[in-house]
Amino acid sequence: MTHIGATTEMVVPVDLSLAEARRLLDKRELSAVELAEAHIARIEQVEPVVQAFITPMFEQAREMAAAADETIAAGEARPMTGIPVGLKDIFCTVDAPTTAASKILAGYRSPYDGTVVERLRADKAVFVGKLNTDEFAMGSSTENSAFFTTRNPWDPTRVPGGSSGGSAAAVAAGQAIATLGSDTGGSIRQPAGFCGVVGLKPTYGRVSRFGLIAFASSLDQIGPFTRSVEDCAMILGAIAGHDPRDSTSAPLPVPDYAAGLTGSVRGMRIGIAREFSAVEGMEPGVQAACEAAYETFAKLGATLVPVELPYSKYALPTYYITAPAEASANLARYDGVKYGLSSEAETLLETYLRTRGEGFGPEVKRRIMLGTYSLASGYYDAYYVKAQKVRTLIKRDFDRAFEQVDVILAPTSPTVAFPIGARTDDPLQMYLADIFTIPANMAGLPGIAIPCGFSDGLPVSLQIIGRAFDEATVLRAAHAYEQASGWHTYRPDIARLVAR
């Protein structure tokens, strides 16, 4: 591993944080074109090993960078102007295919840009490509991608996590300064943790979902991957805010997140929940790193408070009723009639069966079946309705806890990145990777994953969960810890990675 110290003299564009790049771009010491070219070169260098990109967008990136330089020259730069950004391939874009890593959408072109894409485009960010994910964001490793598995830049024999594994790996390997992913049950935080980067799932409703290919509509939320908390605050400010095209987006003002990073947690009350420690399969190295992180908060002047979240243990089963139910409806539109894969057949029913049979992978089919079953007449009350009741109880747990504390700490995942193939034969084991991240989705709360050490040479991640729409406090706590611990300055050894 490489430690990028504060004393690094030479400017290496692919090692820059967003904040540093912004400063250099604005001072005209670095052009957006140079920054884009450096990232394109890095992508070409590491991509044969990492395989984070479904569709690189080099031509578009060069044009966008040139346009960004004009905007900067005109003195109209915004925080994201000229910044190389990668997009999970589940965001609709007009200038590159949008596949959701599924055969059923291979080559599909969206006629419109989603809201976050539109906002970043308006700010003259530079799109470097569309990133790998588990098919329709269903998975925890990118092994469910219909195209290929992305590799963890820290150890290419291991998964990057998922579903937004391509987005996490790309930031870790210096292929983009920031990327966007989506988090339905941990799909931003878990891969951010596995790849040793910062990943934020904002409050449900904070960022518009318009143009995000839906997996589970009541849980999906868009968020960023970055190399630092400050970077995360900057890009969140650019993508957050009400959107009239998404009725579930909140009509609330967006605070200046970067300005709120005081570096202090003094006086902050921080919850530690028993439910987030002693679970089966928790690795001792992860437990140790997280406990050390809790201690750091105490040393920084925060008060650690035990809180109880008794219903959190039901979050995982509740999630596996709710998310597949919504997915079974969301994926009904892929029928071979209008767009995407269409398998020739004699009858309408045959067209449906063959297109969906050939177009969807096994995990997607499994979840469509689960969801269809739990919504079926005679089962609906026992499964779907009951899950919604439990969801309310999970929320109530958090409401009660947040009467006492400002944020809650937890491990992001019970383990570090696991070897490719280790869990593909056991879906239930795979589902356990999200055991600590799912509660925040079920309660709609913001959660951030930040590096908090290493176990066996692989990154360990700390999760900070906050009150609804209080990303500012979550970011402030994360930033203070990051500045004090410095874990975010460690990067995978790229030379060794490509030498393999």
Added chain:
Amino acid sequence: MDFETIIGLELHAQVLTHSKMYCGCSASYSDAPPNTHVCPVCLGLPGVLPVINRAAVEKTVMTGIALNCSIPRYNKFDRKNYMYPDLMKGYQVSQYDLPIAVNGYVDVDVNGREVRVGITRVHLEEDTARLTHRSGVDGERSLVDVNRSGVPLMEIVSEPDMHSPEEAREFLIAVRRILRYIGASSGNMEEGAFRCDANVSQRSTDGSIIGPKVEIKNMNSFRSVERALEYEVARQRAALRNGETLVQETRGWLEDRAITVGQRSKEYAHDYRYFPEPDLPPVLLDEGFLAAVESRMPELPRVRQRRLREQYGLSHADAALLADEKAVADYYEAAVTAAGGHAREIAHWVTGELFAIARNRSELGEVGIPPTSLAEIVSMVVAGEVNALTGKELLTTLAGSDVSPRAYVAQHGLAQVRDADAVREVVLEVLAANPDAVADYRSGKKAAIGYLIGQGMRRMKGAGNPDALRRTMTDILDNDSSS
């Protein structure tokens, strides 16, 4: 054995709004080429989200109020799941257990009898795309026109309170009239903007036999609803009397053969797997919103009909004709107001002359005679300033112009000449110029007077009063044999 018929209706009405239910596309597509009123949302493309059309909610609330329903403060949308090429998302965003309006009724006049039909619920959903099936050299093809996809659609479900096809037809007409009055729907059945399915069953009056419920579809006019139900009632009764087994099924009405036929029975009942639409928060209707909608409610047809009768002394028939369409009733009352009276005469002119000219009763405005002009014409006729024939001619002559009838009459000398000397002068001229007709009349062919009056009217260029001419002529012809 005697049977009682039990009928319940399920109506679908496209809601009259500018835009579609969940996107900004125009909802008026009837003259548009296929697939021109579409966007990513109503095409159901990946990544899109619905946004509720507020105007559609308002019009559905108005409908609920007009149908005497209670309007719960809270309603929500649900996904109804089924796959078919006319359904872009593979589910329809509809309302399942918490609709906009519940528990209402409509009072319907059936041959002078008042029948109260309960309304179970009114909910809002989206229309589907339109499929057309074609066969050509390249085989069978189904074409999809997405223009209709996402058009707001209101579903009105009645209680099984109707006991004859006639009651069902009158209920349908009454609901349509209400929807048109409040501007919630065009109610056009032929264009498919208003659709009706029926559930029909039989029950023996002694209660010993209860026949199964049969659903009838494919009825595309008021007439076909009545005919299909008449056929079905007869079919069910005959079967029950002959001891045949009737099955619960869906039957389609075949207009050209005038029969209903069983539709391919489904192997299993549809399970729509309804669940709350996660992309739309529940709708809360606050007091202010409901009060605002209430305040915009127009007078409803039955109330207006009664008021027309009482306020203007109209016959039941005239009041019913005038109150059938809000536009007609509005026109009528505007004309009466402008004329400052002549309520009954104006009623006759509207239901007689104007209805004869108008292509469509609901489009009286298109005749081009503002109510103020009709008021002037009727006032002049009543006062004897012009004759009725001239009045009628004025309607066509002045249609679409902005000349006032009074000014036109003055300008063209059309005022009725009532001066007895002037009339007598014309009569003498006519009699002198038409000796053959005069001879015919005197020899007993009294009909010849019609020709002579016509000649007189011609000479007076429309300003003549045919009654005055006739009187003067018979006076001279019958009494003054010297001329």
